[in-house]
Amino acid sequence: MKPSAKPNHFENVLLHGERAIWKKLRARRFHGLKFRRQVPIGQYIVDFLCVEKNLIIEIDGSSHCYATTKKHDRNREEFLKSKGFEIIRFSNSQSVESTEYVLSCIREYLGIIF
Secondary structure, three states: OOOOOOOOOOOOOOOOOHHHHHHHHHOOOOOEEEEEEEEEOOOOOEEEHHHHOOEEEEEEEEHHOOOOOOHHHHHHHHHHHHHHOOEEEEHHHHHHHHHHHHHHHHHHOOOOOO
C-alpha cells in the first residue's frame, strides 16, 4: 500500500527519541534504506516508514502507558498490519539513552549483519 500525501495541517514536532533515531535513519544513512518520517497511512500517522521493507518504527512517549492509548495503539497496529506493515516499537527514553541498541534491534529485525 502506498502512503497517502502528508496533510498540510500536520505538526512537525518530534520527540527527543524520534530526533535521535531520525538522525541515524535519514538520507539513507541506515544501510542504504530509505526511511520517511511522520507518514500518514489511512487515518494514522506513523513515526518512521521504510516502504521497501514494509517496516514501521514507532517511538512511544509517556502517554502510551495509559489504558485508552494502549487500546488506540492496538487498533492502530491491527489496521497497519492488515495493510501489510510490520511494526517495531521503542520507548522515547530508550531511543534517547540507547540509540545504538535501538538501531541494533532494527538491524536484527531486518536480518542485517553489521
